[in-house]
Amino acid sequence: MAVxxxxxxxxxxxxxxxxxxxxxxxxxxxxxAALADAYPDIRQHLYEEDASLRSFINVYVGETNIKNAxxxxxxxxxxxxxxxxxxxxxxxxxxxxxxxxxxGGGRP
Amino acid sequence: xxxxxxxxxxxxRAEGEKTYPHECCGAILxxxxxxxxxxxxxxxxxxAVVPVENAREPEAQYxxxxxxxxxxxxxxxxxxxxxxxxxxxxxxxxxxxxxPSEYDHEHALPFYSYVIVAVEKGRAAALTSWRLTAxxxxxxxxxxEARG
Numbered sequence: 001m002a003v004x005x006x007x008x009x010x011x012x013x014x015x016x017x018x019x020x021x022x023x024x025x026x027x028x029x030x031x032x033a034a035l036a037d038a039y040p041d042i043r044q045h046l047y048e049e050d051a052s053l054r055s056f057i058n059v060y061v062g063e064t065n066i067k068n069a070x071x072x073x074x075x076x077x078x079x080x081x082x083x084x085x086x087x088x089x090x091x092x093x094x095x096x097x098x099x100x101x102x103x104g105g106g107r108p
Numbered sequence: 109x110x111x112x113x114x115x116x117x118x119x120x121r122a123e124g125e126k127t128y129p130h131e132c133c134g135a136i137l138x139x140x141x142x143x144x145x146x147x148x149x150x151x152x153x154x155x156a157v158v159p160v161e162n163a164r165e166p167e168a169q170y171x172x173x174x175x176x177x178x179x180x181x182x183x184x185x186x187x188x189x190x191x192x193x194x195x196x197x198x199x200x201x202x203x204x205x206x207x208p209s210e211y212d213h214e215h216a217l218p219f220y221s222y223v224i225v226a227v228e229k230g231r232a233a234a235l236t237s238w239r240l241t242a243x244x245x246x247x248x249x250x251x252x253e254a255r256g
Contacts, residue, residue, distance in 0.1 A: 008184060009193045010217040010219040011219075013242075017143075019188075060181050063185075087174075087180070089172070089173065090173060090216070091212065092171040092172075092204040
């Protein structure tokens with residue numbers, strides 16, 4: 001059963017630049033696992049050591065967050081869409097908490 | 109380097125002033141024109157900014173922001189419909205320098221441009237952009253340019 005999985009820009013470095021992948025799976029968990037099998041380098045960014053999903057990764061089936069459905073067991077309809085969505089947060093933090101920098105100049 | 113289309117950087121500054129003394133936040137949409145395969149950060153062009161509601165509780169918004177997953181999902185879908193990429197996210201630092209905090213570091217992902225605008229006593233000041241290193245060891249400032 002083919003399902004389209006949409007990959008956010010932040011993770012495309014691990015999918016050869018692809019923004020989506022056609023994968024097999026009947027549940028959200030199976031589809032995400034199929035992505036990790038196809039692109040092993042992405043696995044560490046999706047899963048904790050205990051194989052649970054990392055807290056900053058959200059998975060949507062259609063426009064439904066699986067946290068509000070059946071979790072990784074949420075069924076995916078044939079031809080459906082699964083989407084990985086990163087959590088986004090930050091802020092100025094404590095006034096003394098600025099972090100050290102690697103340097104400037106716009107080069108990694 | 110990240111280049112802002114005319115009005116895009118000013119829109120971030122205006123949003124920072126509007127939400128002061130709370131942090132504003134939003135997404136940056138555009139195109140990667142040079143992925144920087146040779147080792148650099150490459151070039152990216154920010155064509156639009158999308159303000160998003162800061163979902164943190166009001167008493168924490170002076171130094172924290174969070175974008176709800178549903179909002180990130182909608183922004184991602186909107187970008188795809190327009191043929192654009194989500195290049196990164198912006199937020200303001202009210203009465204705090206435009207430099208990432210340790211809290212920013214803990215929540216950052218590689219690839220994204222993290223644009224920060226300092227807002228000093230209600231007036232927008234420095235606007236900077238930062239990229240997390242691939243090994244998550246720290247941020248490197250990304251050169252910025254505003255058109256028109």
